[in-house]
Amino acid sequence: MVNRNDVEAAARRIEGYIRPTPSYEVRPGLWFKLELLQHSGSFKARGAFNRILTAREAGTLPAAGVVAASGGNAGLGVAYAAATLGVRAEVFVPVTAPATKVARLRELGAHVHQHGREYAEAYAASAALVAQTGAMFVHAYDQPEIVAGQGTLGLELPPADTVLVAVGGGGLIAGVAAAIGDKTRIVAVEPVGVPTLHAALAAGAPVDVGVDSVAGDSLGARRVGAIAFDLVVRNNVASVLVSDDAIVEARRRLWREHRLAVEHGAAAALAGLDQIDDPGTTVVVLCGANTDPSTLYAEPAHAAG
Template sequence: MTVTREDIQAAARRIGGRVRRTPVLQVAPTLTFKLELLQHVGSFKPRGAFNRLLSAKEQGTLTGQGVVAASGGNAGLAAAYAARELGVPARIFVPESAPAPKVKRLKTLDADVVQVGSEYAEAYAAAVVACEESGALLVHAYDQPEVVAGQGTLGLELLKQVDGFDTVLVAVGGGGLIAGIATAIGDRAQVIGVEPELAPTLHRALEDGQPVDVQVGGLAADSLGARRLGSLAFEAVRANNVRSVLVDEDAIVAARNQLWHEYHLAVEHGAAVTQAALLSGAYRPGADERVLVVVCGANTDPSTLD
């Protein structure tokens, strides 16, 4: 199954009033930030979670059993938030390595939190079993059509908020966000996926011609730690000629600190990768190229900022 721009437009109508239209900040004549870190629960993920739950509600498949999700943190926060807003229970499976601030926040959203395994893939396997046993609705972190369509609403916002741009830099883990953005605006602007060198799911998929399992680790693994690019993302990036660039750990740390010191944006490591691409030269814009950087997540411990 593929996701279309019409699916994204329908998602925008469906979730209108449930998510924030996050602001943009022009930081230089040819550089603009999309401040999606100001979204509910600190990341772009509620867009997809609300579209998944509201679609299920329309179809009668959102029941009193509620929802189950697996996450490194942000997708779980989004699913728990959307479930609470719609009055159904949420059970969230996270790796044992999930950051303490994210786990704590999940509990404040009344979610039943289960920590299992050392990475996202293990938490997801446990979540699937829990769904089969309970009959709850599974909310995938990135590879469901409703989730991708919801994330793509960010792309529609960009078209309304920014008067012309050439390139959008998007962080990639499992690929739900870049799949949605590429589908929404890939025929109007260049979309570049940015990944840590230690979690190159998109990069390897493009090299191999299909999604493949990769080893993941590093500072950004809590939010960009999917072991394999989603199939929906692969179809979207291939259809829209998306390219991938990689950034190393030092570049991520430097960009995260720059975002804090220069712009007072406290972001998680996974959200800093897009700025790291510019700061390190992993992506070099052409002369007068208008670049839009998606800053997608704020769930971090501020005490770790230098």
């Protein structure tokens, strides 16, 4: 299991490669963690650097480079880390991935493959390439090095009673739970249309769910990771669901009131705040900025997946 020692080791390993992003108090007792300012536009660079650097230290990084499957953000994190470290990167994304993310992947030098309409289909195609080439797979959320790397965000948070984290596959919330779950109330926020963690907690184990949300490009994993499920249960992480309408309004409010341009997945965390009783001092993690700014004023028609 990933623990705080692993997170602290990851923080030392990736220091100098990632940005320690700021938090600011928007009103008394409410803080925003501005992880949208991270390299590649989301927290994913943290885990990607930790995974690749760990392999390099161990002498196990193959000449074929790395392969990732992603709704977009994990691929961007891997592409950025690989470009920085001089490693070849092959990234698989669904055909539904936002054009802004696909274009940025190519700008970073990744070899981009588009397969299927959901993350699960891109994942299957990426696994076939790993088997063929011997490249190292960098999982979007369910590897110990990835979880420990994402958890470094938790070490940067101001003291708080409650931390709200949006959940897709669960790598970020797993890392935050490993870092501070023993002393802080952590709340997982998911779209109603992609309740991966919520369904797993109800079933007592990870299960497959449908993917139907405006935030599906970044929170569109069909099944929560095994590492995340274990850490969530061990740390008594609470889970709430939010509607697409609430996510859209939170995203608009972040732009209207704070001039923060975030993607829908990041806005989901703020949308969950209204469902928390007595949150005390609260940190909302704004985890990603890979979005089309033109949609901040007029939302596009929602399409499933």
